[in-house]
Amino acid sequence: MEGLHPKRSLRAKVLVGYLVLILVTAGLGVWAVVNFVTLGGAIGQIMQRNYRSVEAAQSMLESLERQDSAELMYLFGRQEQGQDLFNSSGAGFLENYMRAKDNITEEGEPETIATIDHLYREYVLLFDRLRRQNPENAGLFYMNQVKPHFNATKAACRDLLVINQEAMLRADTLARKRSGYAIYSSIAVSALVVIFGLVFGLKISRFVVKPLGSFAMAAREIGDGKLDYAVQEQSEDEIGLLAKEFNKMAARLSHYRAMDLERLTAEQRKSGVIVDTIDDCIIVTDRENKITLINPAAENVFGTMEEQAKGKHFLEVIGDEALFDLIKKTVEQGTGPGEDEIQRPLTVEYGGDMHVFRQRISPLKTESGGLTGVVTVLQDITHLYEIDRMKSDFVSAVSHEFRTPLTSMLMAVGLLLDGTAGEINDRQKQLLNATEEDVKRLTNLVNNLLDLSRIESGKLELDIVHIEPRSIIEASLERFRQQIEEKGAVIVRDYQDLHFMVGADPKKIRLVLSNLLGNALRYTEAGGKITVGAARKGEQIHIWVEDTGPGVPKEYREKIFEKFFQIRRKGLAGAGGAGLGLAIAREIVEAHGGRIWVESREGKGSRFVFTLSVVEQTDRRGGNDGQEDPSG
Secondary structure, three states, X not given: OOOOOOOOOHHHHHHHHHHHHHHHHHHHHHHHHHHHHHHHHHHHHHHHHHHHHHHHHHHHHHHHHHHHHHHHHHHOOOHHHHHHHHHHHHHHHHHHHHHHHOOOOOOOHHHHXXXXXXXXXXXXXXXXXXXXXXXXXXXXXXXXXXXXXXXXXXXXXXXXXXXXXXXXXXXXXHHHHHHXXXXXXXXXXXXHHHHHHHHHHHHHHHHOHHHHHHHHHHHHHHHOOOOOOOOOOOOOOHHHHHHHHHHHHHHXXXXXXXXXXXXXXXXXXXXXXXXXXXXXXXXXXXXXXXXXXXXXXXXXXXXXXXXXXXXXXHHHHXXXXXXXXXXXXXXXXXXXXXXXXXXXXEEEEXXXXXXXXXXXXXEEEOOOOOEEEEEEEXXXXXXXXXXXXXXXXXXXXXXXXXXXXXXXXXHHHHHHXXXXXXXXXXXXXXXXXXXXXXXXXXXXXXXXXXXXXXXXXXXXXXXXXXXXXXXXXXXXXXXXXXXXXHHOOEEEXXXXXXXXXXXXXXXXXHHHHHHHHHHHHHHOOOOOEEEEEXXXXXXXXXXXXXXXXXXXXXXXXXXXXXXXXXXXXOOOOOOOOOOOHHHHHHHHHHHOOOOEEEEEEOOOEEEEEEEEEEEEEOOOOOOOOOOEEOOO
């Protein structure tokens, strides 16, 4: 390394020590390899020299036993089976005999092999003589001649087995001695290597570990912000050079920190000015839902000061449970709520007026993705609500003005069609019928606008009673019986355990069901199926109307509940209306404390579902659950 004397270099000192350690370790490895090779040779000797002979001797004994069983079978009248077993066992005996003969390794084995050969030949000849004996003499011949030869041959095979087993025991004893020697010698050499390693490690610690401790201390001090801390330069080796560079680095860090602090202060002032001058309310909370920042707009709305609010829990300063639930959910999930999760805008009274705020809640994260807090932005949209209210008032006033002339027009057209004002021809009748349909459609539109205006203005009055849901559904179906018959549709009732009461205004819920049934009938082809169902889910009942129409595209499933929104389907017969039915249905359901949504697959139909609250159980039974009714 540049600037270092070769003899003073720490690298040279460590390199010499490592070379010595490597040589000693290599010597230990060679010693261990020699011991293991020797031990492996001893074990291999046991396996290679004697195992085949032991296995052959055991197999010969088994073959002899089977041949003896064959002779007994022959004596008891099963000559053919006995002859086959004797011959097959004899072939096995001879095969193992040849294996033993080819693997003679121990003293005494040749003589034993020769004895086995002689005795077995005599034994085979005696079986041949046994087959030629008369049945009366065969048993006596077996006991006096064959059996003794069988026992002698068997004893010779056992001798062969014992010779090889004793040889294996001797080899095992030798292997154990060699193993013990290898273990103790390896332990001794390993101990020497460990001692040398300890001495070498202590030497290294003098040159490396102690200075590194100083560097660790310096790193901690610098990490705590003491950038003027310096390491002592005590040597001229790599450690000394590292100390010089470390001190230079600390000096540069101190310089950079001063620059960064100045830049950070400027950015913080800029952000503070932006937050303070923005008209929207900004509230920042930490992971414990305590306020860390609140801008002047929020101070004005909630009647507090930032110094007073800082460090306090959100609910201590802003007592809105619904808004706090959204903030808490953001902390738990790490993502802000979507627009569909924010059930209502925030309403706050200040300055003598009621103000409405749109809520936007976002998690505050570090670059690594860790959550540090939540930013809540409240945008004052009171003027939008005022515009919407003025529009609703205008629509309501115009609708009231339209209702009387439309009623008069409808009565006049009816009188003309009845012939009260004189006879009319067929062409005039067609024109009057068309006019009557248009007037009815306009009257229905005006009624819907008036209903929606009353709902939005808060003038919707609900006559809540306890009633069985089945009765509301059946009453709604009855109104559409004739239309369903004319279209040839099939109504399926899917009621699941409706033996309870719900709290609802029957007239308003029938209006909801009428809108849903009307839509289903409008978009269902002739001969299609409309399913009306209801099922209890905990403390709520789900009521649905399902059709087999074209379905609702995914991008429209939220928009269809907005006022005046319609999905225009080219060439679809019966499509029409002003797009108010589902908006009215949603307002009525939400006024009951429920919710309404659509489940749909394009080309597979749609299911509109809304919920009501269960109030009590009943003991009534009956109904037509799951039945089809072609006539509705």
